Amino acid sequence: MWRYTQHPRRCVDLMPAPTIDLDEAASDFADAVGAEGEVTIEGLGSRGGAIDGVRCVTAPSGIELIQPAEMTIRCGAATPVAEIDSALVEFGQCVAVPSGGSIGGALSVGQSGIRRLGYGPMRDALLQVHYVSAKGEVVKAGGPTVKNVSGFDLCRLLVGSRGTLGFLSDVILRTRPRGKHEQWFSSTRDPWELLEELYRPTSLLWNGTTTWALLEGHPEDIRAQAESSGMEPVDGPPNLPNAARWSIPPSELASLRVAAPGSFVAEIGVGIVHHTHSASRAEPDSATVELHRRIKAEFDPSGRLNPGVSVLRNS
Amino acid sequence: MNSRLRRAFGDRHRGNRDAHGAGEMVECLRTALRPDQVRDSESEVHLYRHDASNLSGRASVVCFVESTADVQAVVRVANQFDTPFVARGSGTGLAGGAVPLDGSIVISTSKMNRILSVDAVNRTAWVEPGVLNLDLSNQVEHLGVHFAPDPSSQQTCSIGGNVANNSGGPHCLADGVTSAHIHAVEVVLPDGSTTILGGERPEPEGYDLRGVFVGSEGMFGVATKVCVKLMQNPPDVATLLLDFSTVADGAQLVSDIIADGIIPAAVEMMDQLCLQAVEEFIHAGLPVDQAAALLIEVVGLPRGVESDVARIRELAARRNVGTIRVAADDEERALLWKGRKSAFGAIARIKPNYYLHDTVVPRHRLPDVLDQIYEIVERHQLIVLNVFHAGDGNLHPLLVFDATEPGVSERVHAAGDEIVRVSVEAGGVLSGEHGIGLEKRDLMPLMFSAVDLAAQADLRRAFDPGLLANPDKVLPSPATCGDIHSIPDGAWI
Numbered sequence: 001m002w003r004y005t006q007h008p009r010r011c012v013d014l015m016p017a018p019t020i021d022l023d024e025a026a027s028d029f030a031d032a033v034g035a036e037g038e039v040t041i042e043g044l045g046s047r048g049g050a051i052d053g054v055r056c057v058t059a060p061s062g063i064e065l066i067q068p069a070e071m072t073i074r075c076g077a078a079t080p081v082a083e084i085d086s087a088l089v090e091f092g093q094c095v096a097v098p099s100g101g102s103i104g105g106a107l108s109v110g111q112s113g114i115r116r117l118g119y120g121p122m123r124d125a126l127l128q129v130h131y132v133s134a135k136g137e138v139v140k141a142g143g144p145t146v147k148n149v150s151g152f153d154l155c156r157l158l159v160g161s162r163g164t165l166g167f168l169s170d171v172i173l174r175t176r177p178r179g180k181h182e183q184w185f186s187s188t189r190d191p192w193e194l195l196e197e198l199y200r201p202t203s204l205l206w207n208g209t210t211t212w213a214l215l216e217g218h219p220e221d222i223r224a225q226a227e228s229s230g231m232e233p234v235d236g237p238p239n240l241p242n243a244a245r246w247s248i249p250p251s252e253l254a255s256l257r258v259a260a261p262g263s264f265v266a267e268i269g270v271g272i273v274h275h276t277h278s279a280s281r282a283e284p285d286s287a288t289v290e291l292h293r294r295i296k297a298e299f300d301p302s303g304r305l306n307p308g309v310s311v312l313r314n315s
Numbered sequence: 316m317n318s319r320l321r322r323a324f325g326d327r328h329r330g331n332r333d334a335h336g337a338g339e340m341v342e343c344l345r346t347a348l349r350p351d352q353v354r355d356s357e358s359e360v361h362l363y364r365h366d367a368s369n370l371s372g373r374a375s376v377v378c379f380v381e382s383t384a385d386v387q388a389v390v391r392v393a394n395q396f397d398t399p400f401v402a403r404g405s406g407t408g409l410a411g412g413a414v415p416l417d418g419s420i421v422i423s424t425s426k427m428n429r430i431l432s433v434d435a436v437n438r439t440a441w442v443e444p445g446v447l448n449l450d451l452s453n454q455v456e457h458l459g460v461h462f463a464p465d466p467s468s469q470q471t472c473s474i475g476g477n478v479a480n481n482s483g484g485p486h487c488l489a490d491g492v493t494s495a496h497i498h499a500v501e502v503v504l505p506d507g508s509t510t511i512l513g514g515e516r517p518e519p520e521g522y523d524l525r526g527v528f529v530g531s532e533g534m535f536g537v538a539t540k541v542c543v544k545l546m547q548n549p550p551d552v553a554t555l556l557l558d559f560s561t562v563a564d565g566a567q568l569v570s571d572i573i574a575d576g577i578i579p580a581a582v583e584m585m586d587q588l589c590l591q592a593v594e595e596f597i598h599a600g601l602p603v604d605q606a607a608a609l610l611i612e613v614v615g616l617p618r619g620v621e622s623d624v625a626r627i628r629e630l631a632a633r634r635n636v637g638t639i640r641v642a643a644d645d646e647e648r649a650l651l652w653k654g655r656k657s658a659f660g661a662i663a664r665i666k667p668n669y670y671l672h673d674t675v676v677p678r679h680r681l682p683d684v685l686d687q688i689y690e691i692v693e694r695h696q697l698i699v700l701n702v703f704h705a706g707d708g709n710l711h712p713l714l715v716f717d718a719t720e721p722g723v724s725e726r727v728h729a730a731g732d733e734i735v736r737v738s739v740e741a742g743g744v745l746s747g748e749h750g751i752g753l754e755k756r757d758l759m760p761l762m763f764s765a766v767d768l769a770a771q772a773d774l775r776r777a778f779d780p781g782l783l784a785n786p787d788k789v790l791p792s793p794a795t796c797g798d799i800h801s802i803p804d805g806a807w808i
Contacts, residue, residue: 070677092576111518122525124495139770140763143744145675147707148491149481149530150745150755150762152771156494156526165522192436199616200547204507221616226509249515250437268794269437269507271517284520287510291777292521298773312521 019211020074022170024137029169032057035136040308043078046101047109053308059104059169063087071146071175072127077104077168084173093175096125104168111245112274114237115214117269118202123159125173131158131166134300144172157295161304163207165299179216185211185231187255191268192254196230205237205267206253208261209267212237242263246273283314337375337418340396344420345379347388350493363403363421368466370411370668370753374401375418381426381627383501383539390537391507393420393783401785403475404444407466408480409671410752412532416787422537422752424475430454431540436443438545439498440514441678444538445530451543460545463490466748467656475538481530483748485581485655486612488706489731490546492748494529494640501540507780515542527774530563532750533785535778548578549614553624554642555659556651557609558602562586564634565607566681571630572611573678577623582706583655586685588665589700589713596661599654610707611656658702658713663667663699666715670727674738675747676706687737688712695730697723731753751789759791 004166005014033039042058050056051300060076063084066228067073068091080091088094097106098113112122128142141154146226159166183204186196191206194213198204211233226233241264256264264275273279284292292312294305320452320687329512337355344353354360355376365371375398378389400420403413415421430451435458442451448469452461456801465484466472474480478500490496498511513525528535559565569582585593586607602608613623628639641650650659664668676684685701692714694697703711709744712734716723735745739761744753759768772790 031769060379067677067679068612069679070518071573071578083663091574104608110523116517120495121517123526124491128593133770137766140767141770143675143762145677145708145744145747146428146488147483147704147709148352148744149492149676150484151751152534152774153481153494153527154770154774156529158775159526160521160523177578188345195436199550217616218619218622220618224618225616242791245516245518245756247516250439250517251434251515267381271515279518282516285510287504287508287525288512290508291504291510291524294777294780295522295774297350298777299770310466 010172020060020062020064020076020122022060022062022064022074022130024130025076026169027029028219029057029167030132030136030138032232033136033167036304040306041071041277043102043105044080047105051308054307057167058165060100061102064170066091068093068175072144072172073175074170074172075103076170077107078102081106087262088175089178092178094178095173095175096120096121103171103173107159107168109160112272114143114205114240114267115202117204117267118200118214119176123156126155126159126171127174128172129155129158130169132169133166134302134305138169139166142172146174160311162309162311164296164309164311165305167305171172181219182214182216183222183224183226184212184214184234185226186210187229187231188236194229194231195269198225203237205265206268207238208233208263208264209237209258238265240274241276242274244275244278246275246279248273250281263276316455317794318782327774339397340392341376343392343395343621344376347392348378348385352381352385353377354379363406363415363423364410366403366406366408366413368409368411368414368752372414372416373418374415374421377423378422378772379423379426383503385538385681386422386424386503386537387507387509389420390503390505392654394507394781397687397781397783399783399786402475402479402533402540404472404476404479405447405468406504407468407472408476408752409673409749410480410481410746411755412750412752412785412788413476414481419785424473424537427539433458433545435460438543438547439542439583441540441542442474443474444478444541444656446474448472448474448477455545456548458545459548459599461548462543463487463496463546464493467659474541474543474548478529478538478541479531480748480750483704483709485583485704487748488580488582488704489580494545495524496546497529497541498524498544500528500538500543502536502538504536505781505784513542530750531775531778532789534775534788539775551617551620552648553613553614553620554648554651555609555611555624555627556602556615556640556642557611558605558637559607559609559635560605560637561635562685563682564636565609566685566705568609568631568634568636569681570678571634572627575626575630577613577626579611579623579627579706580611580614581610582704584608584703584705585610585655585658585702586696586701589658589661589702592661592700593654593657595658595664597650597653599650601654602638610651639769655702658700662700662713666717668716668718670731671715672710672712672714672734673729673746673749673802674710674735676708676710676738676741678705678745680743681705681708681710682739683738684741684743688734691730691733691737696724697726697730707747708743732758753788754791756787757791759789786807
């Protein structure tokens, strides 16, 4: 059975799930990772898989605890994001993590979803993690509460670290209330005018000719915002080109006005561009490269974790 | 001691450089900066021996930097003389993070106080670290935006200090603490090199070094420019004051509201003693005969605010709420907030000294942890006022006392220690927004194992292999060096 607190009224109908003791699972996972030899980790393969020809391990999977009144969920890193979503929907909550794959994979890659404008980046959802270090030890970073400044922020270090510093075993995530009501709209209006006019839209997408906005909140507020800004309701966001993902300052998105319509969908106010063509990437400066080298050397001196992967090289 | 030996022995053996060495270093600093930017007279240096905590140390020289190049110059001199340095904003920190130890160089960023650029469309700004928190919000108010983190010290605390401590504030419940509001930081690293961590691009290449730097308490380098996120001002605001005959009812309501899917902009709690002290001070008509009051602020679009207020009223009725006062206008709203923010002024009427704590517990543990705090304080024959960020379980027990009473500081210290312990035992954490600094450094093992702490030390060493940036903070002494640099007797008031 999952353990729940704080919301007995809503617990009675829930499907029982296999028990998982994540502390015990972390210890077993650490044994599997061991302290020597190259090792790689596999999730659900949706964001890239394990390194070929290297011994492969899998993190624990399963939800241990949901605390709606704390806005937290604790689960194994291999837990599918879909499983987390469907467990949290019962409580009217969600996590700011893009759908698909496992939670550990999503965090390790570190890319946010298209609701980042309203929900903030995914990295802020991670409150606590147990990971297995290159020495094969279980390490805790962060803490279980939504507010915590105790010690250095290793959680932020691990998000987007692609398994190069440690393998995530289990996580505590900050949940958020699901919008009581949400609706996508579209318009041919200039996206920057809408960015100024709308009050905290959850998402604002633009393909050069059309702007899409996702609004959440009270239905009457949503209707009033849509009317005053001249937007029409639509079924959902546009299809996103998936050949390339650009990350540029949001102030530079206007340069896409001259791009071929339909070749991109840009996240206005954020700076992510889903594009049909890849862009050149900025070269990090020498101090940043040196910091990366030193961090890797401290956390994984022999380079045994996900060998060959470098966060500065991989797209 | 050279840096290799220092790595072997930890930070604690440094210090006590002779007057001759210090004099030569000061001369180098005067050459690297302008002479008037470098102060080493005893009276001036003495002013920088402490921050707003009850701890103090010793600085050898204070440098008033005005640019990134100045910071770089000071850090290079620090390296040359193998002398630690401590960056300092406004000195409002409560955990001793800016207390200079062992004759450190203090780098005051207070003169780096320019807002460099504001992008009103994308709601970002580049600012220097000495810009004061409230000044930033005031300067961008005409654009309909504000900087969300609002520590109680916001009139005097600096953005650089907010970055160092990952500061919070009442309005961080819905929008998150400082880390969520920082896009990029230009830093001078402890070896004197300069780089930008994070960036205006949403997914900078590599590790999230921006996220790692925020909250690193000056131990990973010195912030010289900060790119902040600005938030839209809400079109509508409702501010409510609800009172309760028991602390538990009020605390339970906090959990009920969050579990119901409402995240107010702020949920603050004041207990009876605090209400009484504040009321005597500002005469706002606070419910002084009740056990506790909640100050709740809901923001957003009008119908959303209206429906959240209605729902909060329903939930409050189930928790035996007494009266619900809704601020009728901006003036009344300001008065209610003044009540919340005046607590520290008000307590001077009770006792001359105070010690403010900062821990976090899971919201559902608030009632019983508060009970335990009252019990601890009574046992130590002290007085406590509770005024805190109930929405995120962030307790701020305020112990008030008269430092001239014999033995009182030991009792204050012992009670504080117990409060931290019961918070962590309840599934909470050591600090919600003040940081660890010196104050809670030796309590870190309550929350982290030796293995966990070693990982944090690894990260620190990657940023600062020479261990020069604000040494001896955050991470407890290695077991082998236990007593070499413990917090000196008499450092507490």
